[in-house]
Amino acid sequence: MNIESRLAQIGSISEPVTGAVSFPVYQSTAFRHPKLGQSTGFDYSRTKNPTRSVLEEAIAELESGDAGFACSSGMAALQTIFALFSQGDHLIVSLDLYGGTYRLLEQIMSRFGVSATYVDTNDLAALEQAYRESTRAVLIETPTNPLMMVTDIEAVATWAKGKGVLTIVDNTLLTPYLQRPIELGADIIIHSATKYLGGHNDVLAGLIVTKGRELSEKMFFLHNSIGAVLGPQDSWLLMRGMKTLALRMQRHEANATAIAKWLQTHPMVAEVFYPALESHPGYEIQNKQSSGNTGIFSFKMKDARAIETILRHIRLIAFAESLGGVESLMTYPAVQTHADIPLEIREKIGVDDRLLRYSVGIEHVDDLMTDLARAFDAAASELAGGVKA
Incomplete structure (x- = not known):
C-alpha cells in the first residue's frame, strides 16, 4: 500500500477479539501467565505493552526498519541510543545541532568518557579528518535544526560502512512520509515524535527504529533496561496523530x-x-x-x-x-x-x-x-x- 494508506490504517486491524478500529489503550502494567513457563507475550508493561507494541511495529514498518522502540521523549530516545557506546568511544556529529543533543553529549555523555567531534557531515573530507580508531557512529541531522543544512545520507552511510561505524539519522523534521534514511543505508533512525509525528503539541514522545537483528536485540535490551518507555495513553495519542x-x-x-x-x-x-x-x-x-x-x-x-x-x-x-x-x-x-x-x-x-x-x-x-x-x-x-x- 501507499504510505498514506498505511498511516491512516495504523492499529485499525490489530485487535481481532472485538474488531475495534481504534486500537485500545491497555493501561495494565502486569499480565497474567497462562501457566508456569508460559506467556501471552506480555509480562510487564515496561518490557512490552500491547498499545505501545502496535505503535512500535507501525514506525518500524513505515521506516523500513526491523524494530521500533517508543520512548518517553525524544531526548530519552537519544539517551537510549547513546547507551550503545562505552567509555573511550567517539562520535562524529552534525555541526548545526539541536541544543538539547549538544547538552546531552557535552554535559552528560562526556562524563562517561564518550566524546564527540562536530563537523559538516556533508563534507566527506571533514568526516575522514574527524575519524578515529575509537569512532563508533556518525549522528546526522538532516535537515538540521535550525539552519536547515542538508546531508547526503547515502554518501555518509556508504562512508560509515567502509569504516565499520553506525549511521544514526535524526528524521524528525521530514518523517517517514518524506524521507526514509534506512533505505539510503542508515542503521538507526531517531524521532522526536513530539513534533510532526504527534502533530498536535499534546504528546511528548521519542521513537527509535533499528535495522538488523543484532542491533535490534541490543536496542531492545537497552530500552527495557533503561526503562524510559512511552506510556500506553501517550502511545495511543501518537498513533492517532500519525494517522493524519x-x-x-x-x-x-x-x-x-x-x-x-x-x-x-x-x-x-x-x-x-x-x-x-x-x-x-x-x-x-x-x-x-x-x-x-x-x-x-x-x-x-x-x-x-x-x-x-x-x-x-x-x-x-x-x-x-x-x-x-x-x-x-x-x-x-x-x-x-x-x-x-x-x-x-x-x-x-x-x-x-x-x-x-x-x-x-x-x-x-x-x-x-x-x-x-x-x-x-x-x-x-x-x-x-x-x-x-
Missing part, C-alpha cells in the same frame, strides 16, 4: 514554501534557510533523497533590533519553543532551543541574534502572511523612530 501525517505534511510544506518565498523578497530579511528554495545549497540533495520538504525553516533579519518587536506583535503565530504541530510557532534559537551551545560555536555556524525559526502550521496561508506582515510593519516603524506599540 500525510495530510498535515502536505499543508505544512505548501504553507512554508509560500511564506519562505515571500520572506525572500522582504526588505527586512537578509536570508531564508529552507531546502525547498532553489537558492538553498542543499536543494539538489534534498530533492534526490526526499519526496518533499518539511514545514519548518529559519530566516535571518538584517537588523537584530527588529526581533523583539516581531515576537511581541505576532498574534496568530505563537512565540513558543517547539515545532511540528498544527499551530504555527516562532522561536528565537539563540536564547531558547540553542542557548546551551557556546556563543562561539553558535556564531560560527550562524545561530546568532538575528535568526528566527518558524514552524509553519496548517492555518490558512493568507492569515499567516497577514500576521507576519503586521509584525514586520510594527518593527519597521519602531526602527524608524515610531512610537513603540
Whole structure:
C-alpha cells in the first residue's frame, strides 16, 4: 500500500477479539501467565505493552526498519541510543545541532568518557579528518535544526560502512512520509515524535527504529533496561496523530514554501534557510533523497533590533519553543532551543541574534502572511523612530 494508506490504517486491524478500529489503550502494567513457563507475550508493561507494541511495529514498518522502540521523549530516545557506546568511544556529529543533543553529549555523555567531534557531515573530507580508531557512529541531522543544512545520507552511510561505524539519522523534521534514511543505508533512525509525528503539541514522545537483528536485540535490551518507555495513553495519542501525517505534511510544506518565498523578497530579511528554495545549497540533495520538504525553516533579519518587536506583535503565530504541530510557532534559537551551545560555536555556524525559526502550521496561508506582515510593519516603524506599540 501507499504510505498514506498505511498511516491512516495504523492499529485499525490489530485487535481481532472485538474488531475495534481504534486500537485500545491497555493501561495494565502486569499480565497474567497462562501457566508456569508460559506467556501471552506480555509480562510487564515496561518490557512490552500491547498499545505501545502496535505503535512500535507501525514506525518500524513505515521506516523500513526491523524494530521500533517508543520512548518517553525524544531526548530519552537519544539517551537510549547513546547507551550503545562505552567509555573511550567517539562520535562524529552534525555541526548545526539541536541544543538539547549538544547538552546531552557535552554535559552528560562526556562524563562517561564518550566524546564527540562536530563537523559538516556533508563534507566527506571533514568526516575522514574527524575519524578515529575509537569512532563508533556518525549522528546526522538532516535537515538540521535550525539552519536547515542538508546531508547526503547515502554518501555518509556508504562512508560509515567502509569504516565499520553506525549511521544514526535524526528524521524528525521530514518523517517517514518524506524521507526514509534506512533505505539510503542508515542503521538507526531517531524521532522526536513530539513534533510532526504527534502533530498536535499534546504528546511528548521519542521513537527509535533499528535495522538488523543484532542491533535490534541490543536496542531492545537497552530500552527495557533503561526503562524510559512511552506510556500506553501517550502511545495511543501518537498513533492517532500519525494517522493524519500525510495530510498535515502536505499543508505544512505548501504553507512554508509560500511564506519562505515571500520572506525572500522582504526588505527586512537578509536570508531564508529552507531546502525547498532553489537558492538553498542543499536543494539538489534534498530533492534526490526526499519526496518533499518539511514545514519548518529559519530566516535571518538584517537588523537584530527588529526581533523583539516581531515576537511581541505576532498574534496568530505563537512565540513558543517547539515545532511540528498544527499551530504555527516562532522561536528565537539563540536564547531558547540553542542557548546551551557556546556563543562561539553558535556564531560560527550562524545561530546568532538575528535568526528566527518558524514552524509553519496548517492555518490558512493568507492569515499567516497577514500576521507576519503586521509584525514586520510594527518593527519597521519602531526602527524608524515610531512610537513603540
